[in-house]
Amino acid sequence: MNEVLPMQLQVQQARVNLGGRPVLRDVDVSIPQGQVLALLGGSGCGKTTLLRAIAGLQALHGGHIHMGGRDISRVPAQERGMGVVFQNYALFPNLSVLENIKFGVLADGHGQTEATSRANELLQLVELQAQATKVPAQLSGGQRQRVALARALARKPSLLLMDEPFSALDESFRVPLRRSFRHLQRALGQSCLLVTHDREEAFELADQVAVMFDGRIEQCSPPLTLWRRPQTRRVAEFLGAFNLLDARHAPGVLYRDRGHWISPIAMLTWVPQAASPQGEAQPPSGEAAGDAGDWLLRAQVQACFIGQQRVAIELVNAQGGILTLWADHQSALPEPGRWLDLRVRLADLQYLAE
Structure with missing residues (x-):
């Protein structure tokens, strides 16, 4: 106690x-x-x-x-x-x-x-x-x-x-x-x-x-x-440690009319072996929940910012939302314009109403 x-x-x-x-x-x-x-x-x-x-x-x-x-x-x-x-x-x-x-x-x-x-x-x-x-x-x-x-x-x-x-x-x-x-x-x-x-x-x-x-x-x-x-x-945005995902574009198991799902930036992971070829013009048409309880989504690389401790990869998803993905200095960094396959665990998501 x-x-x-x-x-x-x-x-x-x-x-x-x-x-x-x-x-x-x-x-x-x-x-x-x-x-x-x-x-x-x-x-x-x-x-x-x-x-x-x-x-x-x-x-x-x-x-x-x-x-x-x-x-x-x-x-x-x-x-x-x-x-x-x-x-x-x-x-x-x-x-x-x-x-x-x-x-x-x-x-x-x-x-x-x-x-x-x-x-x-x-x-x-x-x-x-x-x-x-x-x-x-x-x-x-x-x-x-x-x-x-x-x-x-x-x-x-x-x-x-x-x-x-x-x-x-x-x-x-x-x-x-x-x-x-x-x-x-x-x-x-x-x-x-x-x-x-x-x-x-x-x-x-x-x-x-x-x-x-x-x-x-x-x-x-x-x-x-x-x-x-x-x-x-407001707290999540001030802390700057979270990705906000529009609840209207979530897979069916998570769909909400209004608000956002948020996840700690560290919980968004990149699946390099599944990444689409550099220069792909269009993202896939939808997002889905994976078999292992993951939200599978795609986003396009905007820029990479190399910090002292890690690299911040700035992305834009199909709905125009800004996401951040962290990588270490040993990672092979993607070029701007590339579409990446991403995964976030459903257990790490929190819903915030508007």
């Missing part, structure tokens, strides 16, 4: 209007103790406004925020006991790494001995002991972000708020740093709220991912559930 964790944060029916425009529309979301929630969405969807409201930097126009069962909706920001890590680090340029980390602990009224002990503990956890006496200008971007993280954690916050914390870093620094953060977060049992537009980052770091559109949370689920079972077409 799964353990039911107490809720560290609960947001209920949160509303915010800015300039007469609704920015948050009756948002409900919660974070169990020791877990990470990622707010994922494009620019202007309301995710940063929601973080600011939780931090106490933006007043609510409706709804409530509870922390550990206590209503903090009108509690000043400095009394909420939260830590914040911003994209621009916001370190004190004239203070050493050690002094930057100690600052918040001292501001909370603790003595020098306790502040130094806590700072040294965090320096070890973020592997910056050798940089303790340097000032921020002497550090790399990844090191400065680790100092900002250590400074926020030094105060032992009830909730750590992170606003696009890794987006300013090059990928070579960003990926290992966020994985180090995930190890650190789990070791400390730190509850976190992460704001990001990076799907890979959200899925790698979070226990729950909340996809936001137009001030609302469209779906909040564990990463694997979100990948496998998006609840709406």
